[in-house]
Amino acid sequence: MERRNLLAFGIAMVVIACVLVTAFYTPIVGAKETETLKIFHAGSLAVPLEEAEKQFEALHPDVDVRRESMGSIAAIRQVTDVGKIGDVVASADYTLIPSMMYLEYADWVVRFATNDLVLAYNQEKSRYADEITPDNWYEILQRDGVVVAFSNPNLDPCGYRAVMAFQLAELYYGDDRIFDELILDNTAITISEEEGTYHIKTPEDLKPNTKMVCIRPKSVDLVAMVEEGGLDYAFEYRSVAVQHNLAFVDLPGPIDLSKVEYADIYKKVELETSDGKTKTGKPIVYGITIPKNAENPELGLEFVQFVIGDAGQKIFADMGQPPIVPAEASGLLPAELVSETKPILTLATGSPYELGLIDALSKPFEELYGCKLEVTKAGSGASLELGSEGKVDLVIVHAPNTEEQFVADGYGLDRTYVMSNDFVIVGPKNDPAGIKGMTDAAQAYEKIADTESLFFSRGDNSGTHKKEQSIWDSARITPKGNWYKVTNAFMAGSLKTANTEQGYFMTDRSTYIVLKDDLNLDILVEGDPVLVNHYHAIAVNPAKHPTVNYELAKDFIDYISSTEGQEIISDFGKAEFGESLYYVAVAPTTAVALTSAITPTVGFEAVFAVTALLAVI
Known part of the structure; x- marks a missing residue:
């Protein structure tokens, strides 16, 4: 009897427990986990x-x-x-x-x-806050007792941009002591210069002189220190200064890394971080x-x-x-x-961008395709290297042998002849080598070498440099000596150097036309078929680099090859200089028609027609 009562009691307790659970537990329908x-x-x-x-x-x-x-x-x-x-x-x-x-x-x-670089400070606590301006900030930073800060360039873009800004300031203000006195003398950071490009190295141990320079892992770490008066000035992004209500010096555009129009100035400064990777100055x-x-x-x-x-x-x-x-x-x-986004097309090329042709082509193309064209100014060798690394979507270059190898190696597709111009050899009016009127470029080079007359080479593996080298090879001459100077500059810069020094230089006719009013150099040699200069557009192969925008690259090639694109090329330069800076891509039938009309006195136009035919066959 007692056992039965215990069993009944147990069953009753289980039932009560189930009822209580049922009464107090209601499942949440459709609940999601965080x-x-x-x-x-x-x-x-x-x-x-x-x-x-x-x-x-x-x-x-x-x-x-x-x-x-x-x-x-x-x-x-x-x-x-x-x-x-x-x-x-x-x-x-x-x-x-x-x-x-x-x-x-x-x-x-x-x-x-986007953003831009500023020099932030505390109006009440920073030394000389009542004196600092966009014109004297670098002088203020050199005063005794002033502490300036930036983030670690090996860890934070604001840091390497700040270090770049010191060198850009030297270029802008024309004061070659700024980087030395603020960076070289107070850190383990080093700098070297080669042909106008500044290469900065930031070792892992930056060894800042803490009496003048403060470095922290990231730029926002410096905000509280400025607010509390622990340091005087800090390189920050404008947005950070605004968000924290800090006063700041609004740095000039050529220094603050904010404006596309100064991209060619920014890129003069490179910085190699402790991991061996190089950053090039560019808009933020x-x-x-x-x-x-x-x-x-x-x-x-x-x-x-x-x-x-x-x-x-x-x-x-x-x-x-x-x-x-x-x-x-x-x-x-x-x-x-x-x-929800605008696609970007990246292009590498040299003189066509430097002279403004790419801008003329890009505006209608961008409107037509709703995209943005970004250009890296680079000679043909550098452009093809960027293409082989997948860093651009297409190239427009003028180095035929290298182009063909680029395609043969599988890096390029749709190589298309799009335009041409020609090279000319320019030199001083007194023509010390006596080459005026010659039509054989190799013979002209022989006379320049024989007389050891001053000659300038780009020396940058560009299409122009490759063409120059091929002419020296034809003349069986290896140029060397004090008379042979290397500029490592683009076409316009090299031509200006030759003008200043009154030496010979092989330039494309287009650049000479643009700059001729400021030059004291004459065209002395022209008309040699070897001087015709063909440009090809090549898309980077997505099989090699899947992230390239091959379809848009192909669209751009098709556009500049179209009637509309060729008309833009043909008209480019006429309004300003009275003549076109580039020849359009001549169709084979047109080339045949031109060659059939050649008179015994063969001019450049006839030579161009023959070589144009070869370019499209």
């Missing part, structure tokens, strides 16, 4: 991304955004070196993403904001991507869309960091971003 979005980003993005985080989480209550702020290089290394998993990476230098992450860790980048542009190993790539994509969308653009604009509208993209872009 998702984590992990972001590694540049320190200068901390404030705008904090606001972006709040707004994004408000739109996605089930998402927890977790950000880690550090120098851009360090942020990328979290993925590439440390092995951490991140869903989004945002850098203060968009070029770090392709250079450090392609193709193993990422294969696209979106450029979404921020980039964002999603690593290939992201745990939540879909969520990462939504965050990128938020940042480049209306809400994100407003956040950045309100915080003194101009957004790029629309954002610009390159690489193997996710389909969801294609309609």
